[in-house]
Amino acid sequence: xxxLMPRDLTRAAHWFHALSDETRLQIIECLxxxxxxxxxxxxxxxxxxxxxxxxxxxxxxxGILTDRREGRWVYYSLSPQAIEDLERFISSLKPRGRxxxxxxxxxx
Numbered sequence: 001x002x003x004l005m006p007r008d009l010t011r012a013a014h015w016f017h018a019l020s021d022e023t024r025l026q027i028i029e030c031l032x033x034x035x036x037x038x039x040x041x042x043x044x045x046x047x048x049x050x051x052x053x054x055x056x057x058x059x060x061x062x063g064i065l066t067d068r069r070e071g072r073w074v075y076y077s078l079s080p081q082a083i084e085d086l087e088r089f090i091s092s093l094k095p096r097g098r099x100x101x102x103x104x105x106x107x108x
Contacts, residue, residue, distance in 0.1 A: 012089050018062035023047070024055050028064070028078065035077040
């Protein structure tokens with residue numbers, strides 16, 4: 001049985017906050033094919049650069065994205081380690097009992 005430490009739960013809370021926005025999920029979907037420049041993402045999502053920057057910052061602070069600068073352009077990509085950690089965290093939430101049946105025992 002995997003016991004989650006408070007830091008794991010704090011990290012998961014940051015992930016889920018970052019993932020709780022449709023635009024940020026669209027960014028992740030765009031980056032699932034590989035690294036993209038901010039200008040490409042702006043065009044793909046039909047949004048302004050300032051709004052996109054806010055969402056990219058949120059995803060980066062959650063550790064989901066990494067970035068690199070090349071000249072005046074910034075390129076973003078998914079963090080493979082963060083995605084693996086997120087998958088592992090979600091897998092740890094699966095029911096660990098014999099079945100998914102909920103006990104009908106009443107609490108007094």
